[in-house]
Amino acid sequence: MEIVIASKKHIKYAGIICETISKSAEERGTGIAKRTPEYITTKIENGNAVIALDGEIFAGFCYIEIFSNKNYVAHSGLIVHPNYRKLGLAKKIKTKVFQYSKQKYPKAKIFGITTGLAVMKINYELGYKPVTFSELTDDPEFWKGCQTCKNYDVLQRTEQKMCLCTGMLHDPNKKEEVKNHNYDSKTWKRLKNIKQSLFLKNKSKK
């Protein structure tokens, strides 16, 4: 398996990347920001994406987004093709994109929002901390990405203070603390269930 910074020769994978992202979102029934092949192509052209290939076969992808004058960087569009899941590939892709971002944008805070337990686990192990949305970028360009998510009304209702996603942030200015506890998947699952029942119950009552 090859995990590399995507370059022009990988533009041909933009279609399958978008298709895999949207199919997976449909299957999970969760909200997701929509991506077009043109958008993915721009990310690849600008050297802001990581791709995993098994020979010539597409296996996984993730890209970098830059906000607030390069003060914030987000990793988006993480996808592992169903044939390559549960093999530790997402962890390898995220680690690569994380190290590359730190090198390319050393002063930027690195963040993400997600409902995915796998991503929360990986982020936590990379040193991200869960934060409120107020600690993330206030760049409207980032929040615009949520408009195509099916839970966007929740974000609007809470005036962008919270949603089903959890915000996670790595701040390069903060000294890494010694972790005295491991990632606790039960706690995260509980938090996710609480949010879902809270926000989605209100939604169905409307």
Ligand SMILES: CC(C)(COP(=O)(O)OP(=O)(O)OC[C@H]1O[C@@H](n2cnc3c(N)ncnc32)[C@H](O)[C@@H]1OP(=O)(O)O)[C@@H](O)C(=O)NCCC(=O)NCCS
């Ligand atoms: C989420 C996704 C990227 C995970 O890819 P993957 O390559 O299977 O993940 P990994 O094998 O690297 O797993 C990383 C960790 O998460 C755990 N994990 C994987 N899938 C999981 C799931 N569905 N639920 C809970 N934990 C999961 C793994 O057990 C592993 O933990 P470990 O280190 O203790 O073994 C992949 O399932 C996917 O592409 N899903 C659809 C798109 C998506 O949800 N993207 C994220 C949007 S934020």
